[in-house]
Amino acid sequence: MPSSIPQDIWIHYEGEKYKTNDFIFHFQQNKNEHIQAIIEFIENWNSNSDYIIQKTSGSTGKPKKIKIQKNQIKASALATLKTLNIEKGDHALLSINPVFIGGKMMIARAILGGLDLHIAPIIANPIKYFKTETAIDFFSFVPYQMEKIIDESPEKINFLEQSKVIILGGAPVSEVLAQKIKSHFNQTKVYSTYGMTETVSHVALKLINSKKKEYFNALSGVSFSVDKRNCLSINAPKISGQTSLITNDVVELISSTQFNWLGRYDFVINSGGIKIHPEIIEKEISTLFAEFNIKNRFFVFGLPHEKFGESLNLMLEGEGDIKKIKELLKLNLKAFYVPKKIFLNQQFIETENGKINRVKTIESI
Template identity: 40%
Template sequence: MSNSSLKTAAIALSEPTLFFPFEICKGKAGKKVLISELAQTVLCSSYNQFVINFCMEWQSNKNGFVVHTSGSTGIPKPIRLTREQMKNSVEATAEALNLTQNERFLICLNAEYIAGKMMLVRGMELGAEMIIIPPKRNPLEDFDKKMWFDFAAFVPMQLQTILDETPEKIVILSQMKAIIIGGAPVSYSLLKKIRSTKALNRVAIYSTYGMSETVTHIALKRLNGKDVEESADTYRTLPNVKIKTDERGCLVITAPHTLGKEIVTNDLVSIKNEKEFEWLGRADFVINTGGVKVFPEKIEVFIEKYFYELDIQKRFFISSLADEILGEQVILIIEGLPFSKKFENDFLQHLKKNLPSYHAPKQFFYLSEFLLTKTDKIDRKKSSDLILK
């Protein structure tokens, strides 16, 4: 699908609409708004009015939009995206996921950030009926199970909550054409739940790779389906995205939605071919211990599986401390009450036995509660600093 075909197809589009199903205004619940009527629309909630205002800006053919990075790996910073970049991103996603005109989208990501904004832009460009739900843990909890959508985007916590707390709403998920999950890694427990829920077998569910600078995702990883291997950890790029690595082994991206500009990331990857790569971890998280480079994220996946098997529901992450002999030593920081000494010893022996040399944590530390970013990701640096003080 080219830019020109999108413009030609726009003649046949139904007018995009926004629907606020649980908005109560002037004593009436539910308010449907034609895009052409946005200027005359006044809603009660400030969030829904924010959505209206952004859509008005887009429909006015505004050429540039300022978004902020998430702050998960540093201080949030503003970046400017052009209308052309955002439309190119829509085109690539529509082609990759076979999104067509006049479908129904569930918009439940925070529209103050790029992922939520781009769901709105996709809806407007494809003439969708957009059902707006202010961001919440379970965006389906208030819907009747007869409700249906063609496409939705969730953060992992939202999909996990739907599957765990409202299994009767899985029928809504099962009717979707595609679901994308982003904003945080998909946990092992969520992955197992997705793959073991038979009703989801017909839905294409993907984990996304991207960032604000690339106008959300530039690659997708299929999480379910009969052809997906249990250990598959490979992302496939969207159409017309080019990838390579720099001298550090970090991913470099060029795409229509970067306007041909190279975006140099801090993500260490293993490139399989011109379209596929495996994500290894963040370059700024790598721990050098005893001359060995350790990727914290790989250890975390192993620990996550171990905790899942023991039904331990604790958040954690791998970090490091300075070490006079090793340079750095690997440590494990866990949220909540400490484990017993016996469990710690057994756990440590299990890690030493099953992980490569120098990968097992030397020490365990505990925090009553992790510090989070504005987008509810664990702030590793600030949480680690609490330990080091």
């Protein structure tokens, strides 16, 4: 059955506002791929089909196309709106790629929640040139965009602070970015999200700009458990379409609705019997690099080692003084956290939605 679109939905674009059908009519010949993706999603949503086809991001495996039922999208959108107290008539900004599930869900939330949807340029700093006389209640960015806004457009922070909430998804929030958020945002709540394409975007939120230790908290109607590997199992059948969705994310389970994310099981490095989560070390290295003004992108990874089984290594993008960096890490990290080797790679290989493809980047050298 087609999914109805409330008559009071307005789409704001380039200084004008349109009812949904008028927007499609005006821009159906527009060659902007993001505008076409918005139109395609709205038309699919309003069609007789019970599902959409969505490609996964490919950040932890080969991208694949999956069917997502419209009732899953509805359940996810309504859970987010309820959890974040976003109400009919509020204004939301679409500033992430609508080709991927995160962007599609902002459109779905507007449709199902009766929100005004504003479309910003889908670029690294989406609000640099974005203008509106209306306060935006609900923002969604990828962490890289948030960092760009804080670094390049500090004058826009007050505009963001007028909102109810900002969510960050698509990639983990680094410790450096978290500190910047805590320093600049006092009014609006800024959340890191946890989820994947298979869970129709996020199923848990973690408050970043808090004065106390925070964990990921389940959306309304979602609960968690762990398997024997301590990997997260998600119980959200209305959203995921499965009774239990087992992930490869290693967590510390706090309760059935709370967890602390540690890293990917498939990235764990077993060096001499010590299990090392790259993501934990990367947080420490990120803080060090920020302190010493080292701006290279990086990640740590394991390689086979005759004596220890696996060794810990560091991959840097671009140019760098390997000797100086290794000395810095030796002085500031625990001995078994110091990379055995540092590799330079001129340019990391990325997935379609801009995440670092670790496997292919490692293979490239």
